[in-house]
Amino acid sequence: xxxxxxxxxxxxxxxxxxxxxxxxxxxxxxxxxxxxxxxxxxxxxxxxxxxxxxxxxxxxxxxxxxxxxxxxxxxxxxxxxxxxxxxxxxxxxxxxxxxxxxxxxxxxxxxxxxxxxxxxxxxxxxxxxxxxxxxxxxxxxxxxxxxxxxxxxxxxxxxxxxxxxxxxxxxxxxxxxxxxxxxxxxxxxxxxxxxxxxxxxxxxxx
Numbered sequence: 001x002x003x004x005x006x007x008x009x010x011x012x013x014x015x016x017x018x019x020x021x022x023x024x025x026x027x028x029x030x031x032x033x034x035x036x037x038x039x040x041x042x043x044x045x046x047x048x049x050x051x052x053x054x055x056x057x058x059x060x061x062x063x064x065x066x067x068x069x070x071x072x073x074x075x076x077x078x079x080x081x082x083x084x085x086x087x088x089x090x091x092x093x094x095x096x097x098x099x100x101x102x103x104x105x106x107x108x109x110x111x112x113x114x115x116x117x118x119x120x121x122x123x124x125x126x127x128x129x130x131x132x133x134x135x136x137x138x139x140x141x142x143x144x145x146x147x148x149x150x151x152x153x154x155x156x157x158x159x160x161x162x163x164x165x166x167x168x169x170x171x172x173x174x175x176x177x178x179x180x181x182x183x184x185x186x187x188x189x190x191x192x193x194x195x196x197x198x199x200x201x202x203x204x205x206x
Contacts, residue, residue: 004158007110009048009150009188011065016187017073018065019081019195021088021125023057023100025146025174030055032172033114036105037148040112043164044156047112047149054189057100057146059122059179060129060138065187067136077183080134085181085196091128092179092198095121100144102172105165112149114170118142121200125179146174147188176200 025033030052037049062084063073071079098121102114118126118139126138155161179198185191 004154005109006151006154009110009152011187012048012150012152013190014187016065016184017063018184019062019073019077020058020064020182020184021060021062021129022180022182022189023059023144023174023176024178024180025055025057029172029174033146033148036114036168036170036172039168040149040161040164044161046151046153046156048152049149050147050188051190055146055148056189057144057174058139059144060126062129062135062138062181064137065184069136076134080132081195084129084132084135087128087132088125088179088181088196088198091125092200095124096201097175097177098200100174100176102146102174103170105148105168105170107162107165110150111147112165113145113147114172115143115145118144121176150188 033055034052041047041049063069063076069076098119100116100119102116104115106113106115122144123142129135130138177200181195182192183195185193
């Protein structure tokens with residue numbers, strides 16, 4: 001986001017189409033995220049804060065909202081969706097519940113995100129999905145992220161904003177007991193449909 005060159009959220013609130021695998025934070029984690037959002041908004045009130053009910057952790061992209069494909073996205077889902085869900089059922093059946101710990105907030109040119117190192121369970125899911133026919137790319141790296149803000153306008157004080165994020169005390173934990181395959185209909189996940197839930201073992205991994 002050097003020199004305040006940002007990708008403004010022109011899609012915000014508009015219809016979209018994507019199929020994703022997400023983790024829905026529990027109420028306590030969402031409250032912690034909301035408290036941080038409120039602090040940041042005091043410095044940059046033009047930021048678009050992701051509503052509490054839309055907060056989620058991206059585990060994997062199945063059909064990305066940002067990508068264009070050779071066929072309509074719903075057709076791709078009709079072609080591959082059942083086999084992807086079957087693969088996810090098999091993968092999740094081998095996983096125990098786990099915890100994601102977010103301690104850092106990062107501003108990219110497109111969003112402000114809380115990030116956590118992706119644990120072994122998330123890496124296993126991504127590797128398994130990436131090998132399936134029809135899936136182009138499942139993530140942007142080895143991190144798990146939760147989008148907190150997008151940009152409605154250039155920042156009033158970019159340097160101060162970055163200092164604020166550097167000083168932010170984030171201690172946010174998400175207890176993961178299930179994953180959800182969803183169909184996103186309004187960007188960014190302001191409206192989505194849960195297609196299938198994948199329960200993990202009740203015994204949490206260390």
